[in-house]
């Protein structure tokens with residue numbers, strides 16, 4: 001497309017946009033706003049104009065219906081559908097794992113005796129180096145001891161077994177994806193994991209089973225190589241870099257995805273939250289959560305930036321974002337039912353839970 005037609009098209013679209021955005025404002029104000037919008041986009045290089053929302057509007061409809069049924073139909077019609085799942089604490093709450101980042105979870109009362117300057121201090125490296133005890137007190141409550149993965153975890157495993165899972169990105173450190181049998185290569189633990197740990201002094205690696213034994217005995221795990229350093233589980237503390245694997249795979253995966261399913265995350269912690277913006281504009285995004293989150297804000301909408309989810313769009317092209325509101329397990333079971341995998345999922349959960357119960361009994 002040559003420059004002039006691109007320009008014309010943009011003008012036409014912006015006229016239409018003006019009417020949609022602010023029907024009551026005058027035309028003079030509108031053209032000023034449009035000029036400002038385009039000035040900001042160009043000066044700030046916020047977005048490549050050729051891929052901003054103007055071109056999105058000319059894209060074809062990706063879902064026949066903006067609903068869970070529309071998603072189901074989309075998956076069924078794409079035998080090689082590449083699905084990325086993203087998950088937060090919401091997929092683990094029914095396993096009984098407390099949301100440890102929330103000071104209201106009650107966990108922090110157990111730390112009263114330590115006189116923390118503020119609750120989050122236990123996840124700061126400086127504080128941990130001086131005083132690791134509060135962290136390990138909390139870790140005792142969080143360690144994956146006897147917790148069983150949820151319906152949501154097994155739904156993700158089922159996606160993998162069906163050959164549809166490109167990757168699972170999790171904010172959770174509880175290792176339940178691993179317990180559910182998801183292979184490590186399909187998993188990105190964006191905020192680290194309790195699965196492994198490292199000596200802060202000599203970097204010697206340790207496994208969960210070793211750390212767990214010490215932590216559950218009320219000890220601070222000390223390195224057996226250098227006899228000096230404290231062994232810190234590989235969970236990402238505030239101010240620490242996310243695992244390299246996160247950056248590498250996110251760059252590669254998201255542009256390839258055909259469908260994004262976001263479960264049980266409030267989409268506020270960065271950079272995890274902004275992963276939703278990294279899929280192609282033709283990639284539908286399904287949110288399964290108790291409430292709508294991660295929505296596009298007014299500034300992004302004004303600037304035509306592709307940031308955030310857009311539910312209930314009025315676009316004639318039908319949009320691509322769907323929110324299914326409720327708890328993750330119910331949402332996953334419903335989705336599995338609609339896909340015709342309902343009984344398979346129920347059987348898988350039952351079988352795996354029985355196996356884990358036997359294993360837990362033998363361990364104790």
Ligand SMILES: [Zn+2]
Pocket residue numbers: 199200201202203204223224225226227228229
């Ligand atoms: Zn060491």
